[in-house]
Amino acid sequence: MGTQHTHPGMAFGVPAEFPGLQALARQLQRSLTIIDLETTGFMKSDGVPPGIVELAYLRVTTAGEVHSYQHLVNPEMPIPWQASRVHGIKDSDVARQPTFARHAHHLADLFATDLVCGFGSRRFDVPVIKASCLKRGIPVYEPAQLDVREVWTGRRGGGAKGTLGEVARHFGVTVGEAHRAGGDVLTTANLLEAMLKAYGVEAVLRAAINIDQAASVVVQPPEPRPETVSAPRRPTAGRPRPAQISNAIMEHVDSTGRIKPTDFESLASNLGCTHSAISFEVSGLLGAGRLTCEQVEDVVIQQRIAYRLEDAIEMVGGADRLKPLKTALDMMMDEPVCYVQLRAALIRREEQSLYIPAFEF
Template sequence: MPSSKAPLAIQATFDDLGTPLRDVTFVVVDLETTGGSATASEITEVGAVKVRGGEVLGEFQTLVNPGLPIPAFISVLTGITDRMVASAPRIDTVLPAFLEFAHDTVLVAHNAPFDVTFLKVNAERLGLPWPGHRVVDTAHLARQLVTRDEAPNRKLSSLAQLFGAATTPDHRALHDARATVDVLHALLGRVGNLGVHTLEELGSFTSRVSPQQRRKRFLADGLPSAPGVYVFKDSQQRPLYVGTSVDIRRRVRSYFTASEQRTRMAEMVGIAETVTPIVCATPLEAEVRELRLIAEHKPRYNRRSRFPEKSVWVKLTVEAFPRLSVVKDVRDDGAQYAGPFGSRAQATEAIAALHEVVPLRQCTARLSTRGQGKACALADIGRCGAPCTGEQSVESYGDVVARATEALAGDARAVVEALEQRMSRLADKERFEDAGHLRDRLMALVRAAARAQRIAPLAASPEVVAARRRDDGGWEVVCVRHGRLAGTTITPRGADPMPAIEALRAGAEIVPPPVAPAPAALPEETEKVLRWLEAPGVRIVHLDGEWTCPMHGAGAARDRLEPLLRSRGEVAGFGEVPGRFETRPAAAVPSAG
């Protein structure tokens, strides 16, 4: 007779809901490459560590012959030279071996899209099927779990120091992979304390939403579903946080859901009492309004753009024997200026780069043309012509000044080439630390010179009116005066845009001319306006002034070198977003439609 008892119900444990992290086999991988583009660069080294349950199961490391010369810039970063990889295996041998090592595991990398993209592209080139690994990005996890009070950024070196990694990352693949293992374990410990114990939960991890956040959802009620700026304010109507969105209501609602992962935002929402929407005609207007509001009110929960007044300039002084100096403001004194820089440290690095190859004097005293001073050590080693002693005439020193002026405002090729040659010589001697310092100085110089050469013509132009066709058929029109957004509008689909454009010009903000080469706006605002003007599809409707840029200016060097730094996660600071400047003649007025 069969039993009448019902089957015993057993409640599933938490671990039954997914794969426990302690049972997951991770392969932590790091690559070194010849550049930042997976389609145009090659892998030079692969390093990987296999771990499970906190224990190391194996390691994989090999140099890879890329089949092409390694740029000196990359050799400075990694320490890997052409000589080192000459006898190394090619990627068609290395990649199958790595895929076998990583079979049936979860891939982990710091800034994983970079490494995984290189692996996928090379697998496709070789006709190898990509296994479809799950991927964990420790940089992404760190952005959710590590506050800026703990680490200044989410670079591997900063996290390794924070968590006391046993291996110091040094841009060698296996060393960086070992450091990433320690960072991974530390981050897994943190998510474990938040109740994340399975691989599936790790993949969908977001910060927990507090009851306090949920109770504030009513703040989004009544907000417009339109593009613009939103301002969270406290009980005394002081701005706490300023943001932008193409849909204000939807974006504000996200602050009360699991999609908001920033700890400081949960704190901000707890304090907020109201949200003020500012509907904007165009996305560019919203971005500019956000910048201006942050600069004016300095909301404590905004991290960027709060202190634009800290930007500085490099000045080539006006005197018999000019020198380079860091100043806060641009004055109408006939001097040559470069910048702006986000910090005094960046400006000092750019000055040091010029001093490396241009023998400008570095003393700060005002020199007499009679030369009654005493030569310094720089003169003894040939780094200065000693105008202080009278050994160098005003005319001879003027040639030196012309070289510096040309590098800052015109043709930068000679100075950049000299710096790169010096960097290559240091790399050949395996003086990578010294070459790295020179690389940083070179980048500070070309970024600032390129920025100055892009901003100056727009800052000098009394008015630029430009238009870009919208997806709905109308036109997005902006009016820029001396680098400042003076007005913007949207023209209806099918209507003649010219009446709206003329109305915009008539009602746009009156902007007094600034002191050249500074713009009449925050440098970040002018950068945003420039990127919009340089975007595909933008037409110049009206140009009052001259918009030109040196053909062989610093922008070319910056565009060539910047991707190499980005490939290693070296992100530029304020106003240093890469972008090409393209000289545009006044184009035809857009037609109706």
């Protein structure tokens, strides 16, 4: 089938055929929509979404038709220069563009019917679209999802890293224009096509949730729950206590001299806990001074963080808000940043600010 375009906006060039995606849509009897957004920033802790400045999607129907759509969006707020530095979109580019309200109902319809795919879309693109719809009083559905990044981490281990471009190049996929919605959608579509060929349909679908379930409508944000006093939680039988995890980490460091991000998975497997539990304890030990930066740093990750850290700090308004800072870096680096590596980078930054060179007389 040739590329088609049905929704008002600008189509972007896509191949006429995606054999793997077309076969998957036929097998599931559900169209696939691969989405990407460019925004003014990140989701706030209270659920307020950033402004959307560009959106794009590629839709593969059960009949094998391929539709593409891309459009700049007026975010109804200034675009911070830090965000413009990432995607290159400025206030003047979107001043005369329609707002998200023009696109919201169409996207809500796609969420109700399609398998929604993207790279990191479960953590960012889908929540931003849902919150942006709800902000305008538009009912929106919790879609069936397949996050292509989760296919990668699921096959390579929970600690696997990689930007969209890096993962695409691993599969020999030509990378589109990075940090522009249309380019990222096309790269993601070609990447998913390559993964289906390399891993098979069943392995790819293990990363998807609620595919066989009808989407559930979300009419409005959930009401706040009344505060209740709950009984202290008891440790789950067989699950290691934090002290046990800390001791195992320190034993590993005493034995090897350091703990690398790649060690988290093997420690978690040996202890019967999660990767995040290891990361949490390592971060705590680093913050408490029981581990040093030299013992936890990954040089490549530290270089990437250093390149964006000051912009992220300015964006969130300080270096003391770890979670918003991590979220900002996740967006800027196009991949999740490890809390341990972020904490190490902040410690190094503080050490440099406290250093006062001696004067020679």
